Amino acid sequence: MIRGADSRMNRANAGAIANIGILGTSAGAVVIDAGTSLGQGRAIRAAAERLAGGRIARVYVTHLHPDHSYGIAAFDPAVVATTAPVLVSLRSGLAAYADGLYRLLGAAMTGTEPTLPGTVVADGVEDIGGRRLRLLTLAGHSAVDLVVLDEVTGTLFAGDLVFHGRAPATPDAQLDRWRAALDRLLTLGHRRVVPGHGPVDPTPDTAIRQTRAWLDWLERTFHEAAARGLSLAEVGELPIPEPLATLAEARYELQRSAVHLYPGVEQRALGPVQRAP
Amino acid sequence: MARIAHLLRQFRLAFLASCLAAGAPVMAGAPADPLASPIWAHRLAEVLGPSADVRVDPRLKLLVPVVTEDQRSFPVLVDGRALAAVQRLIVLVDLNPLPVPLDLDLPDAEPFVALRIRLDQRTPVRALAQLADGTWVAHGVWVDAAGGGCSLPPVSRARADWAQGLGQAQARAFVDSDGGVRLRARLRHPMDTGFVADAPLYHLDRLDVRDAQGRPLARARIQASLAEDPVLTLKPRARPGDTLVVEAVDTGGIRYAAKAAVPAVALQTAGR
Numbered sequence: 001m002i003r004g005a006d007s008r009m010n011r012a013n014a015g016a017i018a019n020i021g022i023l024g025t026s027a028g029a030v031v032i033d034a035g036t037s038l039g040q041g042r043a044i045r046a047a048a049e050r051l052a053g054g055r056i057a058r059v060y061v062t063h064l065h066p067d068h069s070y071g072i073a074a075f076d077p078a079v080v081a082t083t084a085p086v087l088v089s090l091r092s093g094l095a096a097y098a099d100g101l102y103r104l105l106g107a108a109m110t111g112t113e114p115t116l117p118g119t120v121v122a123d124g125v126e127d128i129g130g131r132r133l134r135l136l137t138l139a140g141h142s143a144v145d146l147v148v149l150d151e152v153t154g155t156l157f158a159g160d161l162v163f164h165g166r167a168p169a170t171p172d173a174q175l176d177r178w179r180a181a182l183d184r185l186l187t188l189g190h191r192r193v194v195p196g197h198g199p200v201d202p203t204p205d206t207a208i209r210q211t212r213a214w215l216d217w218l219e220r221t222f223h224e225a226a227a228r229g230l231s232l233a234e235v236g237e238l239p240i241p242e243p244l245a246t247l248a249e250a251r252y253e254l255q256r257s258a259v260h261l262y263p264g265v266e267q268r269a270l271g272p273v274q275r276a277p
Numbered sequence: 278m279a280r281i282a283h284l285l286r287q288f289r290l291a292f293l294a295s296c297l298a299a300g301a302p303v304m305a306g307a308p309a310d311p312l313a314s315p316i317w318a319h320r321l322a323e324v325l326g327p328s329a330d331v332r333v334d335p336r337l338k339l340l341v342p343v344v345t346e347d348q349r350s351f352p353v354l355v356d357g358r359a360l361a362a363v364q365r366l367i368v369l370v371d372l373n374p375l376p377v378p379l380d381l382d383l384p385d386a387e388p389f390v391a392l393r394i395r396l397d398q399r400t401p402v403r404a405l406a407q408l409a410d411g412t413w414v415a416h417g418v419w420v421d422a423a424g425g426g427c428s429l430p431p432v433s434r435a436r437a438d439w440a441q442g443l444g445q446a447q448a449r450a451f452v453d454s455d456g457g458v459r460l461r462a463r464l465r466h467p468m469d470t471g472f473v474a475d476a477p478l479y480h481l482d483r484l485d486v487r488d489a490q491g492r493p494l495a496r497a498r499i500q501a502s503l504a505e506d507p508v509l510t511l512k513p514r515a516r517p518g519d520t521l522v523v524e525a526v527d528t529g530g531i532r533y534a535a536k537a538a539v540p541a542v543a544l545q546t547a548g549r
């Protein structure tokens with residue numbers, strides 16, 4: 001695995017904040033997620049080729065967020081795969097990030113163009129060079145989130161459905177579906193989890209339960225705040241309880257999540273629609 | 278495309294700066310700007326008039342998040358309750374083409390307002406408070422308008438049914454833990470800035486808060502740099518059992534009205 005920086009995207013980390021999975025097979029390397037830029041994608045490709053004898057057999061893309069998808073251009077499109085629902089979400093949403101990424105990361109984005117995977121795979125087991133990889137399309141962190149379970153080692157590559165030691169990001173989250181996806185992940189029988197962000201969880205459920213605890217706290221906090229009449233600015237300043245306060249980027253992600261999710265909660269709390277007589 | 282947009286933004290800033298260098302009115306009495314804004318003196322003269330007496334004072338509290346997650350809806354809170362007898366509050370965004378999203382008279386309300394604004398680019402965001410003697414207090418911060426993190430917000434949002442929402446308002450009153458009253462109002466409006474093709478300038482223009490007898494408590498003048506579907510939080514001086522009336526009108530003459538009854542007690546929340 002190539003560890004992402006457990007922080008926000010900035011010029012110092014060149015956007016390399018997501019974890020990248022690499023598995024060796026007799027057919028070549030399997031890569032899970034492609035990084036943020038053409039340059040990062042190329043570095044991932046070089047590392048995977050070195051580790052797995054010079055060939056890339058497969059690159060899976062878990063979801064549309066750019067720290068996972070903008071490095072696709074570094075790979076032969078034919079080996080880059082995702083499931084049909086993820087491809088739909090990439091097709092409609094990927095290009096919109098380009099302007100912001102260039103502005104935020106500058107030269108690190110040189111040559112990067114949003115690129116789609118060239119291969120569509122179905123949920124179920126894909127056998128690559130004798131390595132059985134189980135694909136499962138879920139949702140909640142974004143509109144569609146793919147997870148990959150390596151059946152040989154029991155390693156679950158959970159994409160951004162699971163964060164570990166770092167506060168989850170919610171720009172496209174649907175909390176109900178995210179919680180349902182986490183419940184489903186707890187039933188897969190895996191042994192360890194590679195989260196989208198944060199260190200590997202050597203247990204099956206610690207990171208999954210931590211992600212769930214953060215989401216539950218967010219939702220409860222936003223509802224209580226709306227009932228008290230707090231403004232969006234005040235919600236971003238609310239105290240974060242232990243142990244959630246120790247997660248990396250906790251305040252930053254609370255303030256982002258407030259922008260994503262609080263307006264909807266507040267709208268429902270402000271009472272019936274009224275009109276001038 | 279991304280690079281072109283970036284260059285255009287740089288160009289626009291340079292253009293603005295050169296316009297200002299070429300003899301725009303500058304206020305003689307502007308205090309030194311701790312934020313070193315390129316157009317501080319110009320904006321002060323434009324908004325407060327050339328002879329306003331202004332000083333910088335951080336007791337005028339300005340609360341903004343550490344990250345600009347959505348340039349179209351950036352939360353700002355201004356709290357001037359540590360100053361004596363504030364009559365008027367202005368939110369000033371130096372480098373916005375529409376620099377005053379909200380200008381609020383406070384005939385009978387605490388100097389407190391929370392709102393969401395549009396940010397055009399990296400800019401100082403400031404609160405200005407006018408005291409009873411007519412002088413002004415200012416406090417501001419630089420805000421970076423670039424989004425960030427796991428995902429950057431898309432630059433445009435489809436808006437299919439916006440016309441149906443015109444005239445719709447919600448209002449609710451709360452009692453804060455300090456016993457003060459808090460009024461929140463949400464008004465459906467696209468708040469078109471006129472800078473987007475096929476959408477000319479069109480925005481909420483005036484908002485008034487009165488008590489049930491029609492006595493004015495707060496009065497706002499609004500520009501289109503207030504975020505779409507504005508949500509305002511104010512602290513009018515009122516008592517449990519009072520009814521607060523919010524009325525607004527947009528630049529096309531569409532009227533808004535909503536009432537909110539002040540509840541008897543503060544809502545208790547568990548675990549805090």
Ligand SMILES: [Zn+2]
Pocket residue numbers: 063065141160169427428
């Ligand atoms: Zn993500």
